[in-house]
Ligand SMILES: Cc1ncc(COP(=O)(O)O)c(C=O)c1O
């Protein structure tokens with residue numbers, strides 16, 4: 001988190017005062033640190049040492065083209081889940097040969113485009129999808145590289161909405177059936193089996209579930225090899241958690257890899273990893289202005305100009321993110337507030353019961369907002385989505401303009 005810190009009594013993003021950005025461009029605005037994004041990417045990449053590997057940044061965490069471009073320049077791969085995300089990667093200068101395509105509902109048109117540009121691998125999530133990819137590749141006279149996303153039935157010990165590796169979750173092919181499906185895939189004329197993929201959930205703060213899943217994947221790879229299906233890579237997914245609270249402990253990418261590589265069998269494969277949150281979350285903040293303070297008998301509310309349409313994690317997962325003043329006051333009184341937005345929903349809050357010394361017009365920063373912040377934003381209540389800024393040393397760049405009212409109604413038509 002170190003590129004967002006207090007200096008001379010106010011919050012800085014690298015060498016730029018956050019208040020200066022807010023005053024220049026308005027609020028709500030997302031601010032990202034280039035140095036932090038790159039440092040986090042390198043932490044994953046370096047954790048592999050000399051092991052053949054590919055860091056496939058999970059585009060869904062933060063898909064701004066400027067951010068994807070930074071990773072593309074570093075030689076990153078990308079994990080995508082839609083044709084739209086593929087388009088972003090290509091526009092950002094990403095190498096299609098380093099793209100893996102996950103997701104349970106790939107449409108034929110998306111598969112076709114991915115085959116046209118030549119992605120590295122489809123992470124196939126069902127037998128029906130396998131048939132569809134085989135058919136589309138056949139029509140195009142191509143051979144599609146595939147891995148099966150297996151569901152290892154491991155409890156990721158995270159929020160139920162972001163757990164993906166249990167048999168009741170919609171993701172992947174149950175590991176008990178995987179062998180049969182692999183044999184079927186290997187016999188299909190327009191497919192080439194290249195790997196095994198597994199992603200068990202997001203915001204994992206302990207390493208045991210990753211290791212449990214890996215053991216099952218390695219055993220599957222061995223059983224497949226015995227039957228003549230040799231995979232080249234293992235994709236271990238994303239999911240490494242981050243620190244949202246000061247007292248939270250999150251394993252580093254180096255700890256994570258060191259733990260996995262205690263199993264030497266891993267070394268014979270190229271290893272893909274798909275981190276999103278661990279790279280982007282703590283590289284961004286959401287800055288908002290206090291509009292009104294509403295002091296009531298039962299509760300105090302700080303009504304701010306960012307809302308659940310800008311950052312939905314608190315409403316959706318009861319997620320806790322730190323909220324801090326951009327320019328802390330030296331005088332005045334600290335009160336306990338629910339920090340709420342202007343959207344007409346009771347669930348529209350950014351934080352509950354926060355002790356803050358604030359006045360209307362003050363700026364607040366919601367930390368750890370670089371991942372699943374802007375990408376999950378909506379136009380609910382016909383609110384424009386926030387502006388995005390990238391700080392790079394002492395420079396700031398607007399990397400996405402705030403939406404205008406014109407943007408908000410684009411494409412709509414009234415009856416003749
Ligand atoms: C298939 C897949 N890969 C990677 C990710 C990225 O996860 P995270 O942001 O937790 O690293 C996700 C999201 O959970 C995912 O569904």
Ligand SMILES: N[C@@H](CCCC[NH3+])C(=O)O
Nearest residue numbers: 060162202203313371372
């Ligand atoms: N969007 C979630 C994570 C889901 C990861 C995508 N599979 C979050 O904000 O925590």
